[in-house]
Amino acid sequence: MTANMQRHSTAGTAVDSALVWFRRDLRVADNAALYHALRVAQRVYCAFVFDTSIFDPLRKNGLAADRRVEFIHRAAAQLGERLSATGGALLHLHGAAVEEIPRLATELRVDAVFTNREYEPDALARDAQVASALARDQRALHTFKDHVIFEHDEVRTASNLPFSVFTPYKNAWLKKLTPFYVQAYPVERYLGALACPAFMRPLPELEALGFRATNLADLRLGYGEEGGRSLFDEFRGRVDTYGSTRDFPAVRGPSYLSVHLRFGTVSIRELTRFAWERSQHLPAGPENGAAVWFSELIWRDFYQMILREHPHVTNSAFKREYNAIVWEDNAELFAAWCEGRTGYPLIDAAMAQINQTGYMHNRLRMVTASFLTKDLGIDWRWGERYFARHLNDYDLASNNGGWQWAASTGCDAQPYFRIFNPVTQSERFDPEGKFIKRYLPQLEKFAAAEIHAPWRVAEERQREAGCVIGTDYPSPVVEHPTARMKALMRYGKIRAR
Numbered sequence: 001m002t003a004n005m006q007r008h009s010t011a012g013t014a015v016d017s018a019l020v021w022f023r024r025d026l027r028v029a030d031n032a033a034l035y036h037a038l039r040v041a042q043r044v045y046c047a048f049v050f051d052t053s054i055f056d057p058l059r060k061n062g063l064a065a066d067r068r069v070e071f072i073h074r075a076a077a078q079l080g081e082r083l084s085a086t087g088g089a090l091l092h093l094h095g096a097a098v099e100e101i102p103r104l105a106t107e108l109r110v111d112a113v114f115t116n117r118e119y120e121p122d123a124l125a126r127d128a129q130v131a132s133a134l135a136r137d138q139r140a141l142h143t144f145k146d147h148v149i150f151e152h153d154e155v156r157t158a159s160n161l162p163f164s165v166f167t168p169y170k171n172a173w174l175k176k177l178t179p180f181y182v183q184a185y186p187v188e189r190y191l192g193a194l195a196c197p198a199f200m201r202p203l204p205e206l207e208a209l210g211f212r213a214t215n216l217a218d219l220r221l222g223y224g225e226e227g228g229r230s231l232f233d234e235f236r237g238r239v240d241t242y243g244s245t246r247d248f249p250a251v252r253g254p255s256y257l258s259v260h261l262r263f264g265t266v267s268i269r270e271l272t273r274f275a276w277e278r279s280q281h282l283p284a285g286p287e288n289g290a291a292v293w294f295s296e297l298i299w300r301d302f303y304q305m306i307l308r309e310h311p312h313v314t315n316s317a318f319k320r321e322y323n324a325i326v327w328e329d330n331a332e333l334f335a336a337w338c339e340g341r342t343g344y345p346l347i348d349a350a351m352a353q354i355n356q357t358g359y360m361h362n363r364l365r366m367v368t369a370s371f372l373t374k375d376l377g378i379d380w381r382w383g384e385r386y387f388a389r390h391l392n393d394y395d396l397a398s399n400n401g402g403w404q405w406a407a408s409t410g411c412d413a414q415p416y417f418r419i420f421n422p423v424t425q426s427e428r429f430d431p432e433g434k435f436i437k438r439y440l441p442q443l444e445k446f447a448a449a450e451i452h453a454p455w456r457v458a459e460e461r462q463r464e465a466g467c468v469i470g471t472d473y474p475s476p477v478v479e480h481p482t483a484r485m486k487a488l489m490r491y492g493k494i495r496a497r
């Protein structure tokens with residue numbers, strides 16, 4: 001790719017030295033900022049900041065054992081090894097990035113800092129501060145598109161406005177897409193410009209950052225660029241069946257690449273290029289698994305665009321009229337949902353999954369979110385924050401978009417009158433109860449026809465199965481038909497205004 005290939009990439013003038021600031025792009029291959037720095041600078045230094053403005057609140061919230069921090073730590077270690085093998089190094093900083101990056105740029109006497117763009121409000125504010133600090137010393141901050149295929153202002157309506165409905169956005173996105181936008185940056189061609197500073201800051205131990213090891217190693221996600229590559233290679237072999245397997249949590253259907261996308265240990269361009277090309281080799285329709293996955297990658301761009309164009313969604317409904325909804329202020333019901341004690345096995349198994357692993361199957365994210373907001377009548381922001389604390393792949397744009405979709409408060413959201421039935425969802429997507437039994441072993445002896453609503457089973461049979469409802473497993477905290485009617489009334493009041 002040339003320096004002009006991606007808009008806003010303004011670093012086309014040769015410089016003596018540069019600093020690449022890695023963030024959520026922890027890989028060497030196909031890295032936009034790294035490519036541009038290597039192409040124009042004689043010496044390129046690399047750094048990663050264990051940013052206390054991000055990490056400290058995690059520890060304050062009691063998350064000293066945070067899988068995401070451990071994933072980042074391992075990915076940074078692997079990135080450092082990769083850079084060292086080609087003559088460079090990764091400097092590890094521990095502090096506030098707004099202070100550490102300008103300080104390091106001065107220490108290294110670089111001409112400019114290169115980094116890939118982020119789109120969350122806090123990240124935009126941070127980068128503006130860093131740019132100002134660098135500018136005071138006559139240094140530039142060059143930013144590049146690396147996290148998405150199209151940024152917020154690249155896919156617009158005919159009136160040059162942002163889209164708010166996915167399907168027309170997708171159609172415009174596809175119309176704009178050419179091979180040009182998914183080419184890989186040939187980073188390897190320029191690695192000779194990597195430099196190793198005279199001083200080195202070793203990778204701090206996880207404990208020195210205030211965190212301890214988790215069960216991350218048991219989750220088989222892999223670490224860093226190598227882990228992302230391994231997962232992607234495995235998924236390529238079964239992507240054709242993705243459309244028919246993705247909704248069943250007991251089946252290995254998803255790609256499991258979301259955490260690698262979140263921290264940039266895989267390239268969105270490579271994934272999109274593969275999905276696009278593969279989908280064109282199969283007949284159109286729901287059985288074209290690559291096309292289904294391709295569409296989900298476009299959803300990812302869509303939600304990034306929504307966040308950038310409408311930052312109010314971070315704490316407010318996209319459809320502002322829904323801010324007037326009167327939610328239930330019920331901490332006891334919320335705790336039952338968080339802890340998997342609702343009495344609905346599919347909901348409880350899904351919550352056990354996120355609590356034990358930091359992962360939740362996408363179908364179950366929708367079902368649990370619908371249950372919280374519509375069966376329990378609890379504010380979607382409570383659930384969004386809970387997912388934000390626990391998901392390994394937590395991404396503000398996608399998490400917010402998903403929650404507002406389920407709560408019917410977002411753009412192109414699920415209609416307010418569409419309310420998932422937790423029992424029928426269980427019967428349809430975990431018909432044999434395999435997923436439920438994996439996370440709720442107390443229900444293991446119930447038959448497939450019984451496990452989705454065990455409170456309906458005769459007490460004698462419950463005793464035979466070794467699980468009496470209300471004693472060994474909770475009774476339902478709400479009755480779905482009644483809760484559904486209350487939800488329709490709750491939303492109906494807003495619609496009637």
